[in-house]
Amino acid sequence: MKKLSVLILLIVLTISISLKADEVPMPFESTAIGAKVDAGVYGFGPFINYALNRNWHIGAQLGFYYDSGSDLANRKAATFWQLSPFVRAFLLRIQNINIYAGGSFTLLNAPRSGAGWNQSVGSDRDADEQSTIIGLEIGGMWYPFENLGVFSGIKFFEYNIDNSQLRLGLGMPFIGMEYYLK
DSSP states (O other): OHHHHHHHHHHHHHHHHHHHSOOOOOOOSEEEEEEEEESSSSBEEEEEEEESSSSEEEEEEEEEEEEOOBTTTTBOOEEEEEEEEEEEEEEEEETTEEEEEEEEEEEEEEOOOOSSOBTTTTBSSOOOEEEEEEEEEEEEEEEEETTEEEEEEEEEEEEETTTTEEEESSOOEEEEEEEEOO
């Protein structure tokens, strides 16, 4: 609930700031570097994307996640990484806020983590395997400057192909920032 409250506050602040600002053009035919913090399994990760035009952006994120394990669950520490190509389709523009829908195809490497339930791969066996995950999200992108984007949203659908694990709902918020390299 606390994460959802922070996300709603951030969206309200972003909208109120953008309504007072002059309209800034969206970048196009330009490469960006950035970082995204995900409240889901993957933690933090840098990414690179390319604005094909004002309505379509493509890119890839490299994610990193560390699980310290638990004595109570008899789970050892493990480090995970992900490679996640993504696409964003911008649907609506209200002042400097750009509403978008996005999709990703994630390859998650989960090394052997010991006994106990492994949340990242959705199984109770050792997790020295790859997981392939399809995700859908909706978010808002704010451009305070032509070369700087701040975004947040919610990943509302996630399907792990390898073990048929489905996650639906509003429990996977994210926030990030990207800088376009003109």
